[in-house]
Amino acid sequence: xxxxxxxxxILRRAYAGAFEDGVKDYFNLxxxxxxxxxxxxxxxxxxNELEEAGLIQTYAGGGEIINTPTGLAFAEKHKxxxxxxxxxxxxxxxxxxxxxxxxxxxxxxxxxxxxxxxFRLTGINEQDFxxxxxxxxxxxxxxxxxxxxxxxxxxxxSIVIDYRKRKRRLEDFxxxxxxxxxxxxxxxHKLEDLLAETAEWxxxxxxxRVRSQGQENDIIIHKxxxxxxxxxxxxxxxxxxxxxxLESRVRRRATANGGILFSMSGFTPNCIEEIRQMIAxxxxxxxxxxDIRRIMQNETTMSDLLDDKxxxxxxxxxxHVDGKLK
Numbered sequence: 394x395x396x397x398x399x400x401x402x403i404l405r406r407a408y409a410g411a412f413e414d415g416v417k418d419y420f421n422l423x424x425x426x427x428x429x430x431x432x433x434x435x436x437x438x439x440x441n442e443l444e445e446a447g448l449i450q451t452y453a454g455g456g457e458i459i460n461t462p463t464g465l466a467f468a469e470k471h472k473x474x475x476x477x478x479x480x481x482x483x484x485x486x487x488x489x490x491x492x493x494x495x496x497x498x499x500x501x502x503x504x505x506x507x508x509x510x511x512f513r514l515t516g517i518n519e520q521d522f523x524x525x526x527x528x529x530x531x532x533x534x535x536x537x538x539x540x541x542x543x544x545x546x547x548x549x550x551s552i553v554i555d556y557r558k559r560k561r562r563l564e565d566f567x568x569x570x571x572x573x574x575x576x577x578x579x580x581x582h583k584l585e586d587l588l589a590e591t592a593e594w595x596x597x598x599x600x601x602r603v604r605s606q607g608q609e610n611d612i613i614i615h616k617x618x619x620x621x622x623x624x625x626x627x628x629x630x631x632x633x634x635x636x637x638x639l640e641s642r643v644r645r646r647a648t649a650n651g652g653i654l655f656s657m658s659g660f661t662p663n664c665i666e667e668i669r670q671m672i673a674x675x676x677x678x679x680x681x682x683x684d685i686r687r688i689m690q691n692e693t694t695m696s697d698l699l700d701d702k703x704x705x706x707x708x709x710x711x712x713h714v715d716g717k718l719k
Contacts, residue, residue, distance in 0.1 A: 400439045404443070447461055488516065580657075627658060665719050
């Protein structure tokens with residue numbers, strides 16, 4: 394086992410101690426190392442590096458160790474703990490932060506001095522609330538004000554705002570799929586709006602429905618010098634001629650790095666092969682219905698999926714659509 398693997402194992406156990414039911418928050422390093430077949434010296438070295446980085450600490454001055462808020466945040470960010478456990482307590486914290494936001498919105502002068510009142514407003518169980526109470530304060534999402542009691546910090550407030558935006562986007566997307574009396578073109582335009590909003594959240598500069606030289610590009614996004622032309626389709630599986638049209642638009646724009654094709658009805662096999670054949674001429678990146686739903690359901694970001702798709706196309710000549718390589 395490498396040093397990094399040992400450190401990750403220790404952080405995973407520390408995270409479980411903080412948030413998993415029935416697990417002690419502190420543990421003996423040497424006993425834990427023995428249970429996992431780790432040499433004592435290697436365990437010591439791993440612990441020292443984690444302690445220097447502020448990710449772990451000695452418990453009550455003895456031979457036991459315990460987590461730190463920084464270590465817990467690090468474990469979540471790098472997915473070192475059980476993903477279901479991370480997801481559960483992320484949702485708990487959102488409810489805690491929303492409760493404070495709701496109370497403030499109803500009355501800016503409202504004082505939530507005692508944690509019991511805050512807990513009552515969250516609607517979660519007391520055990521989960523207690524596990525996260527100190528954590529949201531320690532990592533700077535909530536502060537205790539002498540005048541107002543528990544209040545959101547700017548960071549905590551921004552998390553609530555972002556969460557509500559993403560929740561509304563998902564609700565809008567789910568309604569869009571069920572709307573009656575709407576043409577496929579209208580659905581496509583509404584999908585464009587949701588995707589444009591998503592790109593803006595992720596730091597892209599966005600221009601919608603741009604007309605130039607007799608052409609209409611649904612969306613153009615860019616970060617610095619990186620430009621992509623985006624087209625959205627809803628009605629039926631995309632055929633090769635749609636790819637050819639987007640490819641011609643990309644080639645006519647010297648600044649464009651490629652085209653992104655979103656389709657809620659997927660792509661024909663011939664279409665995927667057409668994308669592969671034109672890699673040398675123009676980069677066309679397909680997003681299928683599964684990809685779009687993952688973005689809308691906040692399981693991934695458009696930017697992360699785009700990076701993965703480009704990597705597979707450029708390095709392996711593989712087309713990544715809806716979690717499958719073709």
